[in-house]
Each structure stands twice: as structure tokens, then as C-alpha cells.
Amino acid sequence: MRKTLAILAFLPLAVAVPATAEAAPALRWTSPCPDYGMTPSPTEGLECAKLQVPLDYADPGGRTIELTVSRKASTSPQRRGVLLMNPGGPGSPGLAMPAQLAQRQGQSGLLDSYDVIGFDPRGTVYSTPVTCDLSEEQRFILVGPYAEGPRDVAEKAAKSRVVAKHCAESKTADLLPQMTTANTARDMDRIRAALGERKISYYGVSYGSYLGAAYSALFPARTDRIVLDSLLGPDGLDVRAHQRFADGFDDRFGDFTAWAAARDDVYHLGRTQAEVTAKFLELVEKRPGIRSDTWGALYDDANFPGLAERWSAPAAKAQGGPLDGDNHAALQLQVLCNDSDWPENVHYYQKAVERARVTHPMFGPAAANITPCAFWPVERREPPVRIHDRGPSNILLVQNLRDPATPLVGAREMRSALGARAKFVTVDAGGHGVFTKENACGNDFVVRYLRDGVLPAADSHCPAQLPK
Numbered sequence: 001m002r003k004t005l006a007i008l009a010f011l012p013l014a015v016a017v018p019a020t021a022e023a024a025p026a027l028r029w030t031s032p033c034p035d036y037g038m039t040p041s042p043t044e045g046l047e048c049a050k051l052q053v054p055l056d057y058a059d060p061g062g063r064t065i066e067l068t069v070s071r072k073a074s075t076s077p078q079r080r081g082v083l084l085m086n087p088g089g090p091g092s093p094g095l096a097m098p099a100q101l102a103q104r105q106g107q108s109g110l111l112d113s114y115d116v117i118g119f120d121p122r123g124t125v126y127s128t129p130v131t132c133d134l135s136e137e138q139r140f141i142l143v144g145p146y147a148e149g150p151r152d153v154a155e156k157a158a159k160s161r162v163v164a165k166h167c168a169e170s171k172t173a174d175l176l177p178q179m180t181t182a183n184t185a186r187d188m189d190r191i192r193a194a195l196g197e198r199k200i201s202y203y204g205v206s207y208g209s210y211l212g213a214a215y216s217a218l219f220p221a222r223t224d225r226i227v228l229d230s231l232l233g234p235d236g237l238d239v240r241a242h243q244r245f246a247d248g249f250d251d252r253f254g255d256f257t258a259w260a261a262a263r264d265d266v267y268h269l270g271r272t273q274a275e276v277t278a279k280f281l282e283l284v285e286k287r288p289g290i291r292s293d294t295w296g297a298l299y300d301d302a303n304f305p306g307l308a309e310r311w312s313a314p315a316a317k318a319q320g321g322p323l324d325g326d327n328h329a330a331l332q333l334q335v336l337c338n339d340s341d342w343p344e345n346v347h348y349y350q351k352a353v354e355r356a357r358v359t360h361p362m363f364g365p366a367a368a369n370i371t372p373c374a375f376w377p378v379e380r381r382e383p384p385v386r387i388h389d390r391g392p393s394n395i396l397l398v399q400n401l402r403d404p405a406t407p408l409v410g411a412r413e414m415r416s417a418l419g420a421r422a423k424f425v426t427v428d429a430g431g432h433g434v435f436t437k438e439n440a441c442g443n444d445f446v447v448r449y450l451r452d453g454v455l456p457a458a459d460s461h462c463p464a465q466l467p468k
Helices: 097-105 150-169 181-194 207-218 239-243 245-261 273-286 290-297 301-312 326-339 346-359 408-421 440-452
Strands: 047-054 064-072 081-086 114-120 200-205 223-229 395-402 422-430 460-462
Touching: 047 181, 064 097, 064 181, 081 097, 081 181, 081 207, 097 114, 114 181, 150 326, 150 346, 181 200, 181 207, 181 326, 200 207, 200 440, 207 223, 207 395, 207 408, 223 440, 239 245, 245 273, 245 290, 245 301, 245 395, 245 422, 273 290, 273 301, 290 301, 395 408, 395 440, 408 422, 422 440, 440 460
Parallel strands: 081 114, 081 200, 200 223, 223 395, 395 422, 422 460
Antiparallel strands: 047 064, 064 114
8 A cells, every 4th residue: 555545335246266277387587677667777686577367267268468577586505485575555566576675685585595576466567557547636536635524525526436437438447347356366376376386475565465365365275474564454455444544643643743843953843742733733724635645654754854844844745656657546446446345325434524533533534535436337246355264374464553554453353364374463663564674673573484484482572673
């Protein structure tokens, strides 16, 4: 997940879907990999291959789409297998992840243990991309704006109808019904087969945690070592998870107010956390977009200086990255709206907003506002993947206590759903993502499991790491 997210409402249709696909062809690796039009290339040092997979797994002999897969191959005799990675979203491309792991954990031994595999999920950039032909404003429709009352929800509903119609009429509308978490998990199994591996290890963060849980539910016997970071609940990004962005904002906001108060001589936002909070409430009266801007910046402590400057300078605003375009927003909409049943009644969201104004006034009415999923143009083809506790005990869950996007309340539900299959490590830290961040204890749990197979004997906790 990034700063845009969402979900929907249709009766499930029973569909018979093949459980696997062992006949995948071998991959032909070439270099250089696609670079997303970025300099320097984020995929430098990797090799890539193409793989054809069924568009519809209920019709495995029918139309195919193309996946692009990346690899950083191990040259060590200690190689264990393959480590497949996913960055979340949905809608986020993943080809660069092996290079990013090499940059951040090159000395950890993980690159000896695995061929590290990235991929652009179906519908993303270099894997038969989808579009909804969205304007820049429409690309950020999933979260917010902060609704002051029923009229604001009705206004957002009108805009959401237009976005859903754009998706239904886009040039890739025929692909739209097949953009689901279940199909992406099946694609992962096709990648496994094409690599010639009996099992895969996996690391997924944010929405990638739910994707990994779905793969582990569909193909439990084909999982080796699984790490799920920054956890959604077992129902994925449904309407409840969307509303929980408000919990995440509340959990995390104090980290920023403490940081800003300690730097009042620099940013002049307040000498205490209460004064910084009062400054925020003053700002949102003048600049309503500051709520969503602040929520997005809470993902990482590294964003705090830029956020403080934007609070101080009315003309400053957050800038989107080179991949925050129509494709990212379109696939995010399509996966989330296809995956889950979202309420279709505008009145439901008006009531949800009124509740949120009482329970989570800081961000709740933005998280509870309506989305295009309420007007989605297709019915779901199958029920969502049911996350369960049947299978090997080989899943490590890692979670910051104060995550703005995947808050602790959902993570605990995922832990409960996985039962004896998982061990759960909480980290006394804020922000989105545990692995490769500052907390050495959290990183160590992940590395020791992926590299050495060491799972904690019981659920564990990492204390806060003091600043250096």
C-alpha cells in the first residue's frame, strides 16, 4: 500500500480454479532489466525474463498475459533455493526488489542463501499493464478527502462513480475482472514452477503480507520460509481495513508531534506535543489536504523533515514519484475492488463518517469516506482467499506497534488466523515496514529466519532502539 488504497460489494460466484500449474516453461534470462525510465536504473545488476500465464485460471488453456520476472542469482554452494519478494500496493512494481535487498542487506548472507526473485505483478508496468485512464486528481481518490458531513460523502460518491466508469470503459477493461490477489498468488506458483523449484521462500510487506498469506493458504505445501511484514488482517484490504487507516494515524501521529516538539527551534510548530497537535488542527482549517499529506508522511521517520517544512510553508506540497501514475492507481483499484465485498449504499458511508468523527476525529472521516469500489462495474468471479491455520509452521510475522497504514489491530487478527503456522514479532517502533529499517532487533529476526531457519520459540517483542 502506498498513499492510495480501497475496496467493494458483489455476491461471489462459484468458480472452479485449477490448484496449480506445473507445466510452466523454463525462464530465459537476459540483461539489462527494464529500468522504469529512471536514472540510475533501480534494476542494475539484475537479469530478467518473461513468462506467459493464464489471464483466467478457470480457463488455463485460454488467453495469456505476460509477467516480467527479475533475478539476482546466488553463486554460493550454500544456496538454499529462491526468495520471492513483493513490495505491496497493490499496484507497486517489484522488479527492483532483489537489487534493493542487495544494497541494504548485502552482507547478511541472504544473497548466498537464495536466488532473489522480483516480479511486476499482473497488471503492473512491465507485466501486461492495465489502465483506467485517470486524471492526476482521480489517481488519489481512494483515501479521503476528510468528510465534514453527508454532503461531502455524496460529492465524493459522484466522483467515485465517474472513476468506476472510466475503469469499465478503458482500453484494458477486458482484463479488469482478473486482477485479483488470488490470481496474483497463482501467478507466483507459475513463477515457482518456471524456476524449477519445489518450494519458494517469500518476503512481502504491506499488501504483500496479504498476498503472501494468500499464497500460503492456496499452496501450503509449496512454501519454505515465509516472512510477512506490516500486516493486513486476514480479510485483506476490505472496507474495515480501509477505515482502520484512522487507527494507524492515531497510533503514529504522536511520534511526529514528539519529533517536531523536540525541534521547535528549527520548525516552530510547537514546544510540546500538545502545541504541535494544536498547530495541526489550525492548519487543517486552512489547508484540508494537510491531513492526507501528513498520513502519507507518517510511513517513515525520514519523511518528518519534509512534512515539517510543508506544515511551515503553505506553498510546499508532497510530490508523487515517477511510478505514481495511472497504472499504479488503476491496478490498486482493480485488485481491491475485485477482492472484497464493499457496501454499495452511499448512506452506509455517511453513517461510517459520522461514527468516525467521534471515534477517530483526526483522520477517521477521510478513511471512512466512500470509494469507487461502491460502484464497481463487475461482479467478483470467486470468493476471496480464506486465510487459515492448516499447513506447515513456517511463517514469521513482523509488525511495528505504530504503523499508519497496517495498524496493530489488523496484524493481531492475521496472527490469530494463522494460528500455529506463525510466530509473531512486534517492534516498538513507528512507520510502515520492519525489515531493512532502523531497528536492529527486528531486522535480525527476519535475517536469522530466512538465512538460518531460526524461528522464535514463541511470539516475541523488540524494544525501542535508542537514537545513535
